[in-house]
Amino acid sequence: EDQVTQSPEALRLQEGESSSLNCSYTVSGLRGLFWYRQDPGKGPEFLFTLYSAGEEKEKERLKATLTKKESFLHITAPKPEDSATYLCAVPETSGSRLTFGEGTQLTVNP
Amino acid sequence: DGGITQSPKYLFRKEGQNVTLSCEQNLNHDAMYWYRQDPGQGLRLIYYSQIVNDFQKGDIAEGYSVSREKKESFPLTVTSAQKNPTAFYLCASRVQGYTGELFFGEGSRLTVL
Numbered sequence: 001e002d003q004v005t006q007s008p009e010a011l012r013l014q015e016g017e018s019s020s021l022n023c024s025y026t027v028s029g030l031r032g033l034f035w036y037r038q039d040p041g042k043g044p045e046f047l048f049t050l051y052s053a054g055e056e057k058e059k060e061r062l063k064a065t066l067t068k069k070e071s072f073l074h075i076t077a078p079k080p081e082d083s084a085t086y087l088c089a090v091p092e093t094s095g096s097r098l099t100f101g102e103g104t105q106l107t108v109n110p
Numbered sequence: 111d112g113g114i115t116q117s118p119k120y121l122f123r124k125e126g127q128n129v130t131l132s133c134e135q136n137l138n139h140d141a142m143y144w145y146r147q148d149p150g151q152g153l154r155l156i157y158y159s160q161i162v163n164d165f166q167k168g169d170i171a172e173g174y175s176v177s178r179e180k181k182e183s184f185p186l187t188v189t190s191a192q193k194n195p196t197a198f199y200l201c202a203s204r205v206q207g208y209t210g211e212l213f214f215g216e217g218s219r220l221t222v223l
Contacts, residue, residue, distance in 0.1 A: 034211050043114075043200050043214035044153075087152065089212075096141070096160060097168070098212060102152035 002027040002092050006101035013108050016077045021104045023088035024070040031095060033071050035064050036087040038103070044087055078108045112137045114215035116201050121220045123188075123195070131186045131218045133201035142184035143202040143212065146170060153200065159184055188220060196222045 003026045013019055025033065032051050036044035048057045050066035057064050061082060063074045073086055085105045089098040114135045123129045133142065141160045145153040155168030159178040173192025178184055184203075188195045198219050202212040 032210065036214075041198075041217070041219070043116075043202075043216045046211045046213065049211055097143075097155060097158065100153040102150075 002090065002099045004088060004090055004099050004101040006086075006088060006104050008104060009102070010105045011107070013075075013078055013106070015079055015108055015110050018074070018076045018078070020075070021073040021086055021106070022070060023073070023101055025088075025090050026069075027090050027099070028093050030068075031091045033066055034089045034098070035071070035073055036089070038085045038087055040085075047086075075106070078106075080108045080110050082106065083108045114201055114203055114213060116199075116215035116218050119216065119218060121218060123220060123222050125222055126190045128187055128189050129195075129220065131188070131199055131201075131220070133184045133186065133215060134182055135184075135201075135203045135213075135215075136182060137203055137213060138181075139203035139205055139213070140181065141204050142178070144168075144174075144176065144184070144186045145200040145202065147198045147200060147217075156186065156199075195220055 005024050007022045032049050034049050035047040038044040048064040053068045055066050061076050065072045085103040087103045089100045117132045143158040144156040147153050154170050156174050157165055157176040159165035162181050165176050165178050175187045198217050200217045201215045204212050
């Protein structure tokens with residue numbers, strides 16, 4: 001069964017304090033891993049797609065990396081506006097559905 | 111601008127009433143999805159459709175129904191058979207046959223009084 005596990009469930013940082021979020025997965029034949037940002041009361045906003053181990057993508061203070069078993073979302077010198085829930089997802093073996101993790105709720109204090 | 115429009119944003123319903131949530135997209139996507147999100151939980155798939163006039167049950171389809179008469183539209187009906195319907199509902203779409211990312215609407219929050 002395809003599974004996606006995110007850790008930690010919640011993370012509280014001070015502004016400027018860098019850290020990483022983890023997304024571990026078990027799926028047969030990875031066809032991509034997606035990161036989303038979700039603000040309270042809003043739909044998830046797409047951030048990155050990673051397709052192969054070793055791949056990295058960056059956007060402002062965020063960098064996503066991928067290994068054969070997990071992905072990390074590194075946040076460098078975060079700001080309060082980076083506060084959100086970050087979700088990761090992988091396509092199921094059939095390819096037609098995505099399996100989502102339960103998310104990491106990030107709070108960045110000024 | 112292309113995107114996914116969900117309406118209404120907030121909806122209140124009395125127990126025993128059916129309610130329909132609207133989802134319209136102008137992205138020319140073939141596949142559309144409905145998810146439910148409860149506080150502190152991830153997204154759970156209710157129904158999805160990969161082509162007009164065809165749809166499949168997701169993991170929590172009981173008490174819900176859908177239709178796909180047009181490519182652009184995928185309405186979700188929450189029936190009185192759904193035992194705990196209060197939740198945040200999200201509609202999404204993507205290109206069929208492509209294992210790429212989903213694009214989401216802004217969500218509809220349903221509260222049962």
